[in-house]
Amino acid sequence: MTEHIAIVGGGTGGTVLANTLAEKLDAELAAGEVEITLFNDDEDHVYKPVWLYVAFGQREPADGRRPLREVVDDRVTIRQDYVVDVDYERKKLELVDAIDPAPYDKLVVATGAQLEPERVPGLAEAGHHFYSEEGAQALRDGLLGMDGGHIVLSVVGTPHMCPAAPLEFTFMIDDWLRERGRREAFDITYTYPIMRVHGNEHIAEWADPRLRERDIGIETMFNAEAVDPEAQTITSMEGTELDYDLLVAIPPHTGSDFIESAGLGDGGWVDVDKHTLEAVGFDDVYAIGDAAKTGVPKAGSAAHYQANVVAQRLASELRGQPATAVYGGKTICFIETGMDNATFVEFDYERPPEPSEPTRAMHWSKLAYNESYWLTARGLL
């Protein structure tokens, strides 16, 4: 009998998992004992970190896209379809386009996060962002069309993808304007929903003086309540109002709609055992990456390490061995601190991040990583 491993979501986590499994289960795949199917609603694999650079005109959206078939091992079956629901009794996945449901014996949810700007009135019309291809392109045009004025970077919702990215954008825009001799013509304000500039205390402590040093205004405890696109103002639930000429907002996020309909968790996030990544209350269901509620940031690096752990666990289970691999919370992050400097952090469930002194070499490492990502996704690096 063929054992079906179904992976829902062909982003960073799902792709690394599919490729790692194909390597590990080479013999079983060849013997027809196992079949790996990757479900993704898009024909392409998308590498989102490129969008930060698209906003500054340094990269094109196409640099972050490749056909999924080119990135995924040939031993993996790809199905372009949207998974809507799970029948846990019959172990089947319901799909939007296919008439017949797809079978699974082991299911891994890797559906990532989606943006929901509609949750804040006015935000969808007025708020620029660099969290999608179109958003990053529109932001690039918005920036190029400005001679001066007030740029407000507002982190509206947490959790959101890549908690470092709003800080990176703020440091980069400051530097970008300085390089053009235009910084004097601009005010920049950074807002954050809690009482410090970042959710993680160590990152907040590191970033706070650096923002101030560059004359960037800071508004903490600022939870955007409404945006008025006509008046160009953003108001917070705490009663602060800011005028802006360009609003760059990190919109609220939810998980894939599929997670709610499949009853896998609230708000689109799957409750998992943070070490084994098994979905709490379900048999043979795992979740990895942004979709999983582990407490670590929604970062591609975390999705990658989690994929490695689940690959090992699935391979062990398939061979009737006890699954021993566990995820310790490992996350790594390069953080741009300007147009040609960056720092690096590595942390896990036990050890907090300790940002190093920013260097040019670290900036080049981030760019080099972005280039080599396609090999990483293929499981080659």
Next chain:
Amino acid sequence: MTTSQNHTEADTTVDARGATCPGPLMDLISEIRAVDTGTVIALLSDAEKSPTEVQEWADESGNEVLDIADKGDHYRIHVTKR
């Protein structure tokens, strides 16, 4: 801030146990966004800083902390949306 074991009835509960700071406060804020004025929310959190953080945020945003109960392994904080 009041610390008590009283019997406030919550209209809705946000179980943020297991989430690290600032997860519980952010979960509370998203619930406040979603509910009507007057709704009482019970926040369950095992993060040590939650009582101070929630109180500080409620003071700033004009919402009301009704009571904070120490349940041993977690806090239960009742907040009314104002």
